[in-house]
Amino acid sequence: MRMLQLIWLQIRVNFSLSAINWYRKKDIKKFLGSLGLFALIVISLGPIFYLYLRLVQETYKAGLTFGQAEVVLTSALVLASVLVLMFGFVFVMSVFYYSKDLSILVPLPYLPKDILGAKFSVVLIYDYLTILPFYLPALWVYGSNTGAGPLYWIIGAVVFFLVPVIPLTLASIFVLFLMRVTNFSRRRDTLRMIGLVLFIFILLGFNYFITGIPVGEEAEFIEMLFLEEQGLVSYVSRIYPPALFATKALTSGGVEGILNFAYFLGFSFAGIASMLLIGQKIFYQGLIGGEEVQSRKAISQEKLEKKISQPTSFVWAIAMREIKYLFRTPIYLFNSVAMLAIVPLLFVIPALSGGSMDQLITVLQEMEPRVAQLLGGAVFIAVLALFVPAASSSFSREGKLFWVSQVIPIPPKKQIQGKILYSFILASLTLPIVVLMSLIMLPWSLTELLIVLGGGMVLSFPAITLSLLIDFMRPYLTWDSPQKAIKQNINVVLAMVAGGGLYYLLYLAGRTAYFATEAELPVYLVVLGGATLFGILFYWIMIKIAPGKYNDINIK
Secondary structure, three states, X not given: OHHHHHHHHHHHHHOOHHHHHHHHHHOHHHHHHHHHHHHHHHHHOHHHHHHHHHHHHHHHHHHHHOOOOOHHHHHHHHHHHHHHHHHHHXXXXXXXXXXOOHHHHOOOOOOHHHHHHHHHHHHHHHHHHHHXXXXXXXXXXXXXXXXXXXXXXXXXXXXHHHOOHHHHHHHHHHHHHHHHHHOOOOOHHHHHHHHHHHHHHHHHHHHHHHOOOOOOOHHHHHHHHHHOOOHHHHHHOOOOOHHHHHHHHHHOOHHHHHHHHHHHHHHHHHHHHHHHHHHHHHHHHHHOOOOOOOOOOOOOHHHHHHHHHOOOOHHHHHHHHHHHHHHHOXXXXXXXXXXXXXXXXXXXXXXXXXXXXXXXXXXXXXXXXXXXXXXXHHHHHHHHHHHOOOOOOOOHHHHHHHHHHHHOOOOHHHHHHHXXXXXXXXXXOHHHHHHHHHHHHOOOOHHHHHHHHHHHHHHHHHHHHHHHHHHHHXXXXXXXXXXXXXXXXXXXXXXXXXXXXXXXXXXXXXXXXXXXXXXXXXXXXXXXXXXHHHHHHHHHHHHHHHHHHHHHOOOO
16 A cells, blocks of 8 residues: 555656646647647657558558468567567666655654555556557558457556566666676776666677577578478567567467466566565665765865866866766766767667668668668768767756856856767767678778768768757756656657658758759758758757756746
8 A cells, every 4th residue: 555655646746747737737839839849749750650650550451461460469469569679778777776855754653665566656657658659550550451349458458558668677677786786896887887888788689599500501591480380470579589479368268368468467467576576675775875975085186276277168078067067977878878889789789689780781782872871871970960869969967067167167158069069979980880880790991981981970960959949948857867867758759750850851952962963962962061050050049049048048
């Protein structure tokens, strides 16, 4: 009962239900404005959702050709579960251990499992929003095409609520152990970051081995997948075996369907029970000491004089301050840096393990015109810069300490330039990854490689300035937990949506230029020139409004 009360309290706090209700009664304009903003985001994501729905329909048709249409459900379940697992580590760590309300909850007469259960429920609800666009299209496409009965939709609804449970409990258990073993180290934040990255790489490596195709028997293996009953389903579910139970629960019917539903249900509840049991034992041991302030290394008089005698530029100083913020907060570091390496691997490793690497390389190498291939590489860099929330949460991350930026003797223009420089430094971390991928997949010449790398930084320019502008216009400074500055910051989503629309416009402009001239140079000029102009425009707007905006921001 106490856990249920705490769950309801956590939901009300984390989703601001009381504040929403207050605005509905007292400030209807702000309430309707929030609804309008939410509707705008949903509408903006419509084209992407439509493309995904088309992909799901084509997957269903392809699976139906081989009598394995249910592979569309398995694929969606695996995709949703892997996303929950990969992005769950940091989210769980931040909610479990870096929330400001822990100082209030821990002294209260709650058991560790009560606190964990409540916080786990909050993360679970957020993950429903993550899996919704991936799972529901597959459920709808399969159910509507096969004329499924009411039982299918009922089980489908239950499975939806269970999908994130197992991966989230795995992430939670790992985080509990990681926090426990690193808690008393002076370098605990560094060790935790290394532990997270290593564990993800181990998972990806394990995925590589269990989904690999036997060398020299590729043709026979693929033929077996298509001819064997549920061969594709079994192969896809190797990545995440519980997806096979869920798929059979939805599609088998009869006793087999009930048994597989029971297996999926049982594993889910066993996962929650294991997490609570382990958390009851070690949660506080990982928590206690985490807020202690480490002693700082004293700086000598000689070093101090040397530092103040060599003043650096304002822009560089702001960029360095942002970098220090990044390294001092594991949540920011993981979301901004580690994802730059993990996201490309998420795409490359399945291709390697699935034996489709040769076909993928062939398709990329034969892509015509050549400008499409090179600008495609540049877009890869720019999209990573857009999806990493370094710029789109730059002002929000300052939180209630934003007053420091308001009073320091550095003009707002220089502070913005420093944030742009910092965002470019992070975007440049993608360059070695692209060089490595080009060596493996695409034998670009040195000139072509320079075009890709340079084009990527040019295309990153509007993404960075647009993201900064959005966060500058409506900074979220009143968060009480660092993870909220990124994970619950609507500016991050707005920047992704707006940046996606911007790149789509540049794509249309480049395609029009090519069809009009049938030459590659105009495409480079239109795309890269357009990106530069957009970047300058967003930067100019920020510089114009910066003096007044810095003064007007009032932190309540």
